[in-house]
Amino acid sequence: xxxxxxxxxxxxxxxxxxxxxxxxxxxxxxxxxxxxxxxxxxxxxxxxxxxxxxxxxxxxxxxxxxxxxxxxxxxxxxxxxxxxxxxxxxxxxxxxxxxxxxxxxxxx
Amino acid sequence: xxxxxxxxxxxxxxxxxxxxxxxxxxxxxxxxxxxxxxxxxxxxxxxxxxxxxxxxxxxxxxxxxxxxxxxxxxxxxxxxxxxxxxxxxxxxxxxxxxxxxxxxxxxxxxx
Numbered sequence: 001x002x003x004x005x006x007x008x009x010x011x012x013x014x015x016x017x018x019x020x021x022x023x024x025x026x027x028x029x030x031x032x033x034x035x036x037x038x039x040x041x042x043x044x045x046x047x048x049x050x051x052x053x054x055x056x057x058x059x060x061x062x063x064x065x066x067x068x069x070x071x072x073x074x075x076x077x078x079x080x081x082x083x084x085x086x087x088x089x090x091x092x093x094x095x096x097x098x099x100x101x102x103x104x105x106x107x108x
Numbered sequence: 109x110x111x112x113x114x115x116x117x118x119x120x121x122x123x124x125x126x127x128x129x130x131x132x133x134x135x136x137x138x139x140x141x142x143x144x145x146x147x148x149x150x151x152x153x154x155x156x157x158x159x160x161x162x163x164x165x166x167x168x169x170x171x172x173x174x175x176x177x178x179x180x181x182x183x184x185x186x187x188x189x190x191x192x193x194x195x196x197x198x199x200x201x202x203x204x205x206x207x208x209x210x211x212x213x214x215x216x217x218x219x
Contacts (some may be wrong), residue, residue, distance in 0.1 A: 034207065043112075043198045043210025044151070087150070094139055094158040096208065097167060098151040 002029075004088045006098040011105050018075045020102050023089030025069050030092035033064060033071045038085045038101070047086075048073070078106045110134055112211035114199050120217045121189045129184040129214050131199030137209070139180035142166075142174060144195040145213075151198065157182055157193045189218045 005023040022031070031042055036044035048052045048055055050062040050071070061074040075082055087101040115130045133140065138159045143151040143166075153166030155174040163174050171193060173185045182201075186193060194217050200208040 036208070041196075041213070043200070043213055044208070045210070046207050049207060085150075094156055095153065095164065095166065095203075096141065096156070097153055098143070100150045 003090050003097060006027045006086075006088055006099060008100065009103040009105070011107065012078055014079055015077050015108050017049075018078050018104060019083070020073045020075075020088075020104070022073070022090075022099075023070050024090040026090070027068050027087050028076065028092060031068075031090050032092060033068075034089045034091075034107050035060070035062065036087045036089065036098075037101055038087065044087060044098075062075055078104075082106050082108065083095045112199055112201055112209055114197075114214045116214060117212065118215050120219065121186075122219050123190060125189050125218075126185065126187050127189065127216075128186075129197055129199075129216075130181070130209060131183065132181045133199075133201040133209070134180065135201060135203070136179070137201035137203045137211065138179070140176065140181070141200040141202070141208065142172075142184045142197045144168065144193075145198060145201065146195050147198075148181035154184065154197075186216075191218045194218045 034049040035047045038044040048062045055062045063072045083106045085101040112133045141156045142154040145151045152168045157163045157176040160179045175183045197214045199211045
C-alpha cells in the first residue's frame with residue numbers, strides 16, 4: 001500500500017507559482033513530510049521538510065493542514081530550471097520509500 | 109567536501125557475472141541506503157543500513173547483497189547479474205530520518 005499519492009505530471013509557465021499536493025491519509029504521529037527534487041541523470045536533492053503548519057526556506061514553502069493527511073509544496077515564480085520530478089516522502093523510520101513522484105514541466 | 113561518492117559510474121556486465129558497487133560518505137552519517145531507478149520510473153529501495161553493523165531489506169532486495177564495511181562505506185553486490193538488474197543505482201546517506209544525501213549514481217547495463 002503506497003504511503004503517498006501525487007499527481008503524475010503538472011505543467012506550468014515561467015514566473016507562475018506552482019503547488020504540488022501530496023496525499024498521505026495514513027500518516028503516523030511521528031512521521032515527517034519531506035520533499036525532494038530530481039533532475040534527469042542526477043540523484044534526488046532535498047528541498048524541504050516539515051511536521052505541521054508551514055515551513056519556508058529559500059527555495060520553497062511547505063503547507064501542512066492540521067489533520068496532516070496531505071501536504072502542498074509551493075514553488076514561487078518557477079523558471080525553466082525547475083523542470084524536474086518532485087517526490088514526497090512520509091516516514092519516521094529508516095526504511096525510506098519513494099513514491100512515483102510528480103513530473104513538473106515549466107514552459108517558456 | 110565530496111559528500112557521497114559512488115564507484116564505478118558506469119559498468120557493463122554479461123549475464124551471470126558478479127560485481128560490487130562501492131559507496132562512501134564523508135559526512136559522518138549513521139544511515140546509508142541503496143536505491144535503484146529504472147528508466148522513467150521512481151526510486152526503489154534495495155537495502156538500507158540504519159547504523160554501522162546493521163543492514164535491512166528494502167522493497168526489492170532479491171538478487172543483491174550488501175555490506176556495511178564501516179561507518180563510511182556501504183557496498184552493494186550483484187552475485188549473478190541478470191538483464192532485469194539493468195538500472196541506475198543510487199547510494200544515499202542520512203544523519204536523521206528524511207534528509208537523504210545522494211551520490212551521482214552508477215549506471216549498470218547487463219547484457
